[in-house]
Amino acid sequence: MRRFNARVMNWTHCHDSYGDTDRVPLLLEQVEAEDSAEAWDELEYRLVLEDDLVFPASFAAVPRLVRLAPRSARARHLVGAILRRAAGHHGCDDLLAHCSDAIAEFRQLLDQHLQSRPTDYLVTFVDALAAKEEYHWSAVLGNFVxxxxxxxxxxxxxxxxxxxxxxxxxxxxxxxxxxxxxxxxxxxxxxxxxxxxxxxxxxxxxxxxxxxxxxxxxxxxxxxxxxxxxxxxxxxxxxxxxxxxxxx
Known part of the structure; x- marks a missing residue:
């Protein structure tokens, strides 16, 4: 498995949904130190909006979120939510490319999680599709009910x-x-x-x-x-x- 440096990132131009460039790094440090529900809530609405919008800070945060994903369902779900929006008009192709090693590790993590037959199987399944750059099927696949x-x-x-x-x-x-x-x-x-x-x-x-x-x-x-x-x-x-x- 390739390893990546999750902390090497210049946040100067990585704004979030509020236009801030300094808040997301602080929140990441907080959730890395402790599993704070309040910090996770703020991270989610700073990185992903319901109308499929993501921001430079969203992709900048992916490597550090992947580091947390093996022990944090919220980190795993947040990375998945970001990747499912990666086909949109975000203008962050360079930042997405910077995440390639992290995304490869995330794919392996999701595959292991799928084999555990979790209660969030379908969510994990569509996240895995997004991590494989199958954005179309990640967006439309349902449970066939x-x-x-x-x-x-x-x-x-x-x-x-x-x-x-x-x-x-x-x-x-x-x-x-x-x-x-x-x-x-x-x-x-x-x-x-x-x-x-x-x-x-x-x-x-x-x-x-x-x-x-x-x-x-x-x-x-x-x-x-x-x-x-x-x-x-x-x-x-x-x-x-x-x-x-x-x-x-």
């Missing part, structure tokens, strides 16, 4: 609703009066057919005993039939092409 994905058929361009949950797993045309009409059953991908991110997601969920999540992923990376033109397409490919964020 009541999930809907909306996309256009690649052949006839009709709007198609993809449903995956306790209500069924199907493609349909959504009618706001009648509901989902002309349903067509989805076709899950076999484990052997999965590649890339889909394969990693499925194998990880299977490894950790989360069969419902693995089953949903197989459908997400499987095929759907357009209710209008009857053409068949891959759900993940079409949804990704329509929704993947553009890195800045």
């Amino acid at each position: 009541d999930d809907f994905y909306h996309l256009a058929c690649p052949h006839c361009s009709v709007d198609v609703t993809i449903a995956m949950g306790d209500h069924g797993r199907y493609s349909a045309i959504r009618d706001w009066t009648l509901g989902d009409v002309d349903r067509r059953a989805l076709r899950p991908a076999s484990s052997e057919a999965l590649r890339g991110t889909g394969r990693w997601m499925h194998e990880t969920a299977v490894r950790d005993g989360h069969e419902d999540l693995a089953d949903g992923i197989a459908y997400l990376f499987g095929q759907a039939e357009c209710p209008r033109c009857a053409s068949v397409f891959y759900v993940a490919d079409e949804y990704t092409s329509a929704n993947r964020p553009v890195l800045q």
Whole structure:
């Protein structure tokens, strides 16, 4: 495992959500010395805003937060929240690059945590996706209990609703009066057919005993039939092409 120096950082231009450059380093020192709930609360609202905003101080704090993550769930969740926003318009590419070693260590930490089958499994799973730079799936992946994905058929361009949950797993045309009409059953991908991110997601969920999540992923990376033109397409490919964020 590569090691990194978590304290080498020039904070002069690393402002937080308040525009301050000196408060976050002090708060980091405080949580490193003691697990202060008050300090953690302030760190969170200085580093991450609910409308997906992050700041130079957010990325500057990542290496030191990763150091705390093995013993602090709040540190782990805060790093995950920052990384899930890394595809946004933050203008901090140089600071993100500075975190590369820390993020690599964070990926290993998350993988170990996933294997412990924690109660925060899905949160950790999407954080791991963000740490792998799979920002799109980190942002949209649900628990397949009541999930809907909306996309256009690649052949006839009709709007198609993809449903995956306790209500069924199907493609349909959504009618706001009648509901989902002309349903067509989805076709899950076999484990052997999965590649890339889909394969990693499925194998990880299977490894950790989360069969419902693995089953949903197989459908997400499987095929759907357009209710209008009857053409068949891959759900993940079409949804990704329509929704993947553009890195800045």
